[in-house]
Amino acid sequence: MSSPPGSPGDVLTLISAGSATTRSDLARVTGLARSTISQRVDALIERGLVEESDSGESTGGRPPRQLRLHTDEHxxxxxxxxxxxxxxxxxxxxxxxxxxxxxxxxxxxxxxxxxxxxxxxxxxxxxxxxxxxxxxxxxxxxxxxxxxxxxxxxxxxxxxxxxxxxxxxxxxxxxxxxxxxxxxxxxxGEHRNAFAGTGHLLFVKVGTGIGCGIVTEGALHRGASGSAGDIGHIRVSGHEEAGCRCGNSACLEAVAGGAALARRLTELGFPAESGADVVRLVQSGNTQALRLVREAGRLIGEVLAGLVNFFNPEVIVIGGALSRVHEHLLAGIRETVYRRSLPLATHHLTIVPSRTGVNAxxxxxxxxxxxxxxxxxxxxxxxxx
Amino acid sequence: MSSPPGSPGDVLTLISAGSATTRSDLARVTGLARSTISQRVDALIERGLVEESDSGESTGGRPPRQLRLHTDEHxxxxxxxxxxxxxxxxxxxxxxxxxxxxxxxxxxxxxxxxxxxxxxxxxxxxxxxxxxxxxxxxxxxxxxxxxxxxxxxxxxxxxxxxxxxxxxxxxxxxxxxxxxxxxxxxxxGEHRNAFAGTGHLLFVKVGTGIGCGIVTEGALHRGASGSAGDIGHIRVSGHEEAGCRCGNSACLEAVAGGAALARRLTELGFPAESGADVVRLVQSGNTQALRLVREAGRLIGEVLAGLVNFFNPEVIVIGGALSRVHEHLLAGIRETVYRRSLPLATHHLTIVPSRTGVNAxxxxxxxxxxxxxxxxxxxxxxxxx
Missing domain, CATH: 3.30.420.40 (ATPase, nucleotide binding domain)
Incomplete structure (x- = not known):
């Protein structure tokens, strides 16, 4: 237990979540003595963290004073x-x-x-x-x-x-x-703004590189050394020829990242330097760019299919520069994940483009x-x- | 918050963890009134969950009565x-x-x-x-x-x-x-008995099939529909010929599980029906069995390499029937994981055979x-x- 239950921090959590907004509510919910509650609330007010108003529901006598998070000063x-x-x-x-x-x-x-x-x-x-x-x-x-x-x-x-x-x-x-x-x-950002009720969410960024953020039980999973979610260097099958900047070959990023797609489009005679250039080519109707993005979706889907079996998320959000052409990217991802993952794991799985977009x-x-x-x-x- | 802080359940947790073992310790640690603590302790004693002894450290006057979890009745x-x-x-x-x-x-x-x-x-x-x-x-x-x-x-x-x-x-x-x-x-079982301080642990069972249990922040991760850890059906590269009972092909289990190894040994003229038979052949010095187990280790390692990048565990424990020949299995697993995973993710990673074994x-x-x-x-x- 990192702090004793009913500490000032817990009291502030109850106030800011709206779970208890008067001194008597706080005493009832925490089981703490009224004098202890007053001491804690006073300390929070003194530090400018809580403000107390006179308005409140009348219970016959004087209306109880409402407590709330003081936001103006912070x-x-x-x-x-x-x-x-x-x-x-x-x-x-x-x-x-x-x-x-x-x-x-x-x-x-x-x-x-x-x-x-x-x-x-x-x-x-x-x-x-x-x-x-x-x-x-x-x-x-x-x-x-x-x-x-x-x-x-x-x-x-x-x-x-x-x-x-x-x-x-x-x-x-x-x-x-x-x-x-x-x-x-x-x-x-995506979890708190668009999927606050979701227990297990993956956010996959498909830009120049490819990475993944993991939310489990509502909290970020960073792993033992903070490197969790580094899916760009997971191996995909059938691409041994693709060397990766990490020193290995056939890494997902080396075949399906924005930089890899731009390189292949350049080789095909359509000059491109970044994921943004690839997006522009797709949006201009270039069929090679469209084919490559869809193929990239299938390769990303192959990796995600394994991660769906392993992690069993409720939601996978696709973000990053390439998600601006998400209909093509998601088509390939969905096709592969639903074919390759176990039915129990995909039964309630949703795969969607990012909603918070550029602000995420x-x-x-x-x-x-x-x-x-x-x-x-x-x-x-x-x-x- | 699922229960108010300082509830009877919290009080029992403090007692059973040894964090507070007298009524005055409990009052100090929780900040609850002494009368509230007595009420909660009495209720726990009445239900036979806590017992109170007369012995305790003397503090000058009467020694405080020690509280502890009552184990005899449950x-x-x-x-x-x-x-x-x-x-x-x-x-x-x-x-x-x-x-x-x-x-x-x-x-x-x-x-x-x-x-x-x-x-x-x-x-x-x-x-x-x-x-x-x-x-x-x-x-x-x-x-x-x-x-x-x-x-x-x-x-x-x-x-x-x-x-x-x-x-x-x-x-x-x-x-x-x-x-x-x-x-x-x-x-x-493995986490609580052998790795209680470890935040993120994977337990990989290699038996007839292949599965994985996931512990994160000390708790089991079951995922959105309880199917997390089903790694036996993640695709491995270069084995499209191997059909799997799930309907797909090239699943890890279909090429590296005990049943698959037994089938291949039988084809090679060494009759085997189960993972246990494979283990017996290895232990008897059969070089084909040994080669197949080591190769299975490399394929399991290929899948684990991706999961190490994604999940960044501290410990991977290898259990199940085939872990009885763990030196050969782990050689293949370690070789592939340390080659294919990112250095940051493997820097503090330990891959070990199960310690709780048959009792896990x-x-x-x-x-x-x-x-x-x-x-x-x-x-x-x-x-x-």
């Missing part, structure tokens, strides 16, 4: 760092977006160039809505590469030269900084920050500080 | 139902085995023949240790096929004719009955029963009944 920011863009969403503690902004950026320029730009964007958004920097409680950042979540240090990220082992959180003064893989924060990563990073800040452990730490 | 049974055997372990609530027994049995004779035999075995063990049937609180049963865990009904189990949709729990009067797939209870399923089924019975939700239900 902000969090969700940051989506891509290879060539930075998107920031400024949010309050309920997850409402106060302001957002996107700028081009080159992650390959390294942390010393990129992080000041992130910091400036956050400051701009705070100024825009008239909130002080001092009220910025937490910052969530999604980056396009593997990260050691506990320390916020990228771990040999292939497209982030200069970032290996760089302690990203140390750059920012004040707010707690959480850094995670972009696919993880996308999975979290920034929103998810913000949600990561909020959930950290409001966790009972963190609230107890603040109260006892 | 028993649970763990049942391992195989294709041709039934093993029962009678346990107390701490997980200590009081008595155990194994008998041949034919699961294909159906529930009406098999379940009376299980019931009789449980009664024999209770009589052996002189405990009353009325004190049997819960029964955990592992069966060799897919089960809908919530209802305890097998779901189209291929080697259990007559069992489809049969409500196993209804057969037993009195104890709560939990039914799960045999590989799930093996994973639970019965012990795991018993642990399933104990953990259900002592769960705060169940204890609160009992106290409020």
């Amino acid at each position: 902000s969090v920011a969700g940051v989506d760092l891509g290879a060539t863009h930075c998107r920031v969403a400024l949010m309050d503690l309920t997850g409402a977006v106060l302001a957002e902004s996107e700028e081009p950026l080159h992650i390959a320029e390294g942390p010393e160039a990129v992080l000041p730009q992130v910091d400036r964007l956050v400051d701009q958004l705070l100024a825009e809505v008239g909130r002080p920097r001092a009220g910025l409680r937490s910052l969530g950042i999604g980056v396009p590469g593997p990260v050691e979540f506990a320390t916020g240090r990228p771990n040999n990220p292939p497209i982030m030269p200069g970032w290996n082992d760089y302690p990203i959180p140390d750059y920012f003064r004040g707010p707690t900084v959480l850094v995670d893989n972009d696919v993880n924060v996308m999975a979290l 990563a920034a929103l998810g990073a913000g949600i990561l920050a909020i959930e950290h800040y409001l966790s009972p452990e963190n609230i107890n730490r603040i109260i006892n500080a | 028993s649970v049974a763990g049942v391992d139902l195989g294709a041709t055997h039934c093993r029962v372990a009678l346990m107390d609530l701490t997980g200590a085995v009081l008595a155990e027994s194994e008998e041949p049995l034919h699961i294909a004779e159906g529930p009406e023949a098999v379940l009376p035999q299980v019931d009789r075995l449980v009664d024999q063990l209770l009589a052996e240790v002189g405990r009353p049937r009325a004190g049997l609180r819960s029964l955990g049963i592992g069966v060799p096929g897919p089960v809908e865990f919530a209802t305890g009904r097998p779901n189209n189990p291929p080697i259990m004719p007559g069992w489809n949709d049969y409500p196993i729990p209804d057969y037993f009067r009195g104890p709560t009955v939990l039914v799960d797939n045999d590989v799930n209870v093996m994973a639970l 399923a019965a012990l795991g089924a018993g642990i399933l029963a104990i953990e259900h019975y002592l769960s705060p939700e169940n204890i609160n239900r009992i106290i409020n009944a």
Whole structure:
């Protein structure tokens, strides 16, 4: 048990979830003495985490005072760092977006160039809505590469030269900084915004590379060393000729990722450099591009079919650049998964395109920050500080 | 929140874990009023769940009375139902085995023949240790096929004719009955007995078929419809010729399961019918059998390599009949996993043979029963009944 039941953090959880919104409700629900509840509520009010109003349902006598999460004084920011863009969403503690902004950026320029730009964007958004920097409680950042979540240090990220082992959180003064893989924060954003009731969800990003975020029992599964979901290097059959940047061959990403498709289209006489170029060719009606995307869907489906047998998710969400032509991609994925997975595992399985789309990563990073800040452990730490 | 913090169930959890073993410790740890604690402890004593002794550390005055889980009045049974055997372990609530027994049995004779035999075995063990049937609180049963865990009904189990949709729990009067797939209870037994501190563990059973139990954050992952871990039907490359009983081809089980190996050995002139026969041939020094087992290890390793990238476990345990020749099987598995999985995912990965061996399923089924019975939700239900 990480904190005693009925701690200030638990009390705040009950208030913010709306499970108990008066002092007497809190005493009843927790079984704590009324004096203990008052002590905890007073501490939460003093720290500006809870506000108390006079309005409330009348029960004959004086109406009980209503408690609620105090949102005005606290902000969090969700940051989506891509290879060539930075998107920031400024949010309050309920997850409402106060302001957002996107700028081009080159992650390959390294942390010393990129992080000041992130910091400036956050400051701009705070100024825009008239909130002080001092009220910025937490910052969530999604980056396009593997990260050691506990320390916020990228771990040999292939497209982030200069970032290996760089302690990203140390750059920012004040707010707690959480850094995670972009696919993880996308999975979290998609889950909380579109599938909050779903126990087991996979978010598959099909862009230049291919990755997967895993939500189980409503929480991100990062695995033993934080590398869970790295499905781009699972082997697919019949493609031994395809060498991969990881040193192996026949990796899913090396045959079905956006970069691989662009290379093959170029060879066929249709110049393309990125997943976005592939999408443009499909949208312009290029039949070779369409055929390749559908074939990529079948290969992704082959890998997902195995993962469906293993993990038995309720929902698979397909996101990333190539999901903009999702009808073709999903056709191939669905065809293979429903043919190759066991009926019991696919009976209630839904495979859908991302609903949060381009915002998934920034929103998810913000949600990561909020959930950290409001966790009972963190609230107890603040109260006892 | 499924039950209010500081409920009688939480109090029992603190006592049985040894986190708080006096009334004043409980009041301090939970923050509950001393009178509330006394009420809850008294209710637990009244139901025979807790006992209070006079001994305790002296603190100057009268020594505080020590509380502990009352184990004498309660028993649970763990049942391992195989294709041709039934093993029962009678346990107390701490997980200590009081008595155990194994008998041949034919699961294909159906529930009406098999379940009376299980019931009789449980009664024999209770009589052996002189405990009353009325004190049997819960029964955990592992069966060799897919089960809908919530209802305890097998779901189209291929080697259990007559069992489809049969409500196993209804057969037993009195104890709560939990039914799960045999590989799930093996994973639970192995985790609790040998890897209790491990967050993410896979237990791979290589017998006639091939299956996997998944432990994440210390709990079994059953997935959306309870079919998680069914890795026997994941496709392996280069074996399109191998038809599988599921209707697909190139399934892992159809090329690397005990039945498949026995069939190929028979074709090579070495008659074998089961995984056990394959093991005997290997142990007798048959080089073809040895070669096939090592090759099976490589194919299992190919599938596990993908699952290691996806799930990032800390430990993979290899169990089942073929693990009796684990040095050959593990050589092939390790070779492929360490070559094909990403370095970050294998850096701290351990691949080991099962330590609980032949007892894993019965012990795991018993642990399933104990953990259900002592769960705060169940204890609160009992106290409020």
